[in-house]
Amino acid sequence: MITRLLVLVVATAGLTACTDEPAPRPAPDAKAVLAASTAELATGTYRYRVAVPAVSISGITDVARRRAMWTTTFHGADPKVIEIRLIDTDEYTRTGAARWQHFDQTRTPKMAERQGLTFTHPDRTSANQIVEAVTEATQEGxxxxxxxxxxxxxxxxxxxxxxxxxxxxxxxxxxxxxDHGRLTHLEVQLPPTPAPKSEPAAQWTLDITGYDVAAEVRRPVGSKEMPDSFYAGLD
Structure with a gap:
């Protein structure tokens, strides 16, 4: 009788211990993880490179210090390089080896906003536009x-x-x-296009590095100020 009681006590204790164990946490939703991975693109510092058919863009963004610069290269038979630097509301632009031109965005705020050249649109990688369109996602590591x-x-x-x-x-x-859950690479497979363009299948790729590294974006020396007549009627 005593032996049977001991067995019951031990068994009951074991069941109680099992019920006190915490339930396993559900795996994080891959779409939510991906959405969170782009948060620092709107608040932090980073370097990036985007490659699409016929165009590549390399840049640096430092949102806190309101600094950004990027170089757009159009590849092909007649290649072209355009450089832009933003320091707060000062915009500097040049094409190729031409002289830098300075634009004062405070004089054309609506146009600067429409073109996405303000720090209310700090993410220039387009990662968020891609992530917002995700319909299915699975995560492995x-x-x-x-x-x-x-x-x-x-x-x-x-x-x-x-x-x-x-x-x-x-x-x-x-x-x-x-390791911090931040986006470092994103690629989208693009289909071929029908005639008359008949472009082959390709990739849109984005690589991000240099999180938390301060950006060295300086005002170009000897830039040309745009005249008052340039701003007339632009906004």
């Missing part, structure tokens, strides 16, 4: 794969303008995160 609905991507900025005609259906993507 620091890699997230899935699809985006191409027709729902918001076209904003040069990094997506050149591929707008290819964003026509669900497209596969792959993203990579760093």
């Amino acid at each position: 620091q890699t997230i794969r899935g699809t985006i609905e191409g027709t729902s991507v918001r076209i904003a900025g040069l990094t997506l303008d050149s591929i707008e005609s290819r964003l026509v259906k669900p497209l596969p993507f792959v993203a990579a995160l760093d």
Whole structure:
């Protein structure tokens, strides 16, 4: 009798211990993880490179200090390079080896806003526009794969303008995160285009490095001030 009582006590204690164990946490939603990975693109400092068919863009953004610069290279038979630097509301632009030109954005605030050349639009990578269009995602380690609905991507900025005609259906993507959950790589597979363009399949790729590294964006020496007549009627 005593032995049976001991067995019951031990068994009951074991059941109680099992019920006190915390339930396993559900795996994080891959779409939510991916959305969170782009937060610092609107608040932090980073370097990036975007490559799309016929165009590549390399830049630095330092949101806290309101500094940014990027170089856009149009590849092909007649290549062209355009450089832009932003220091608060001062915009400096040049094409190729031409002289830098200075624009005062406070004189054309609406135009600067429309063109996305203000720090109310600090993320110039277009990563957020891609992430917002994600329909399915799965995560394995620091890699997230899935699809985006191409027709729902918001076209904003040069990094997506050149591929707008290819964003026509669900497209596969792959993203990579760093140890802090920040986006470091994103690529979208683009379909070929029909005749008359007949462009082959390609990739839209984004690589991000240099998180938390202060940006060295300086005012160009000897820039040309745009005359008053330039600003007339622009805003």
